[in-house]
Amino acid sequence: MNRIGPLVIVEGPNNSKVPFSRSLYIDCSDKVLIDSGADPKSLMELKKQYGVELIVNTHYHPDHTQHNHLFPDAEKLINPIEYETARTIEGIAKANGIYQEWGEAGVAMWKEKLPHEWVKNLGEISGRYEYETEYSFGGVKVIFLHTPGHTSGHASPYFPELGAVYVGDYDMTSFGPWYHGTDGSIEDFINSGKRLLSLNADTFITGHQKGVFKRPEFEQEMEKYLEIINKRDETIEAYVRQGLNFEELTNIGIFYPKNTLVVPIFKTWERSGMRKHLSRLGLTVPNTEEVFLTV
Numbered sequence: 001m002n003r004i005g006p007l008v009i010v011e012g013p014n015n016s017k018v019p020f021s022r023s024l025y026i027d028c029s030d031k032v033l034i035d036s037g038a039d040p041k042s043l044m045e046l047k048k049q050y051g052v053e054l055i056v057n058t059h060y061h062p063d064h065t066q067h068n069h070l071f072p073d074a075e076k077l078i079n080p081i082e083y084e085t086a087r088t089i090e091g092i093a094k095a096n097g098i099y100q101e102w103g104e105a106g107v108a109m110w111k112e113k114l115p116h117e118w119v120k121n122l123g124e125i126s127g128r129y130e131y132e133t134e135y136s137f138g139g140v141k142v143i144f145l146h147t148p149g150h151t152s153g154h155a156s157p158y159f160p161e162l163g164a165v166y167v168g169d170y171d172m173t174s175f176g177p178w179y180h181g182t183d184g185s186i187e188d189f190i191n192s193g194k195r196l197l198s199l200n201a202d203t204f205i206t207g208h209q210k211g212v213f214k215r216p217e218f219e220q221e222m223e224k225y226l227e228i229i230n231k232r233d234e235t236i237e238a239y240v241r242q243g244l245n246f247e248e249l250t251n252i253g254i255f256y257p258k259n260t261l262v263v264p265i266f267k268t269w270e271r272s273g274m275r276k277h278l279s280r281l282g283l284t285v286p287n288t289e290e291v292f293l294t295v
């Protein structure tokens, strides 16, 4: 496990790719774990070697909360905006666009298929932390910055004295920015990306894949990463000008590879992501409502 001062980086399998993520452990007397999406074996080793008394989740997504249950005795906190959302299956279904795209029938199906562990993990969260407030864990200072866009409540733990920040799902992966839930926002995503760059920090730790960036590289990558949003705009606009309707637009694979759109949740996010771009572009396309009604 790599270290940055008191911060221990715990990798997820497969370079912390989704459905896993990178966790961060604050090695201090308070024994704090940030997100629990890392390799369960490494997390259990960490628990044995150092102990975990508090888990802080940056946001409610399963790839960041999925191993909360491995620490039954630890207190678990989440950001104040998502505390309520994460408490009910309906709340999560709505935030993920299930209700928006498929109505009540979709929510009923989602409830049936949702893994039990996921519900259990979220059910164990018992409290919330405050944004923009300086906490001190065993003398290590951290501020949970509110960085909405990926989700409305996403927090980025910033360690001012270490010049380090865990940027979570502002992850610089080639997939590009993810803001597909009904609680996501393209404009907020761009603003949060800019805010992260404005911090007095030299070390940026992402939740997935590459991992740790020094400032110059993070700046370059952020520019390319946010540019993906404009490219999506251009691609979608060109298809709309060709006369494609909503169903046709969401069968191309603008966000997710076409062959993965048979997976209901990816199809859901392809559609919800498309709506966000269409609205940002001020475009309306025919048959949007009819598609909803015929599902």
Ligand SMILES: [Zn+2]
Residues within 6 Å of the ligand: 059, 061, 064, 150, 169
């Ligand atoms: Zn996420």
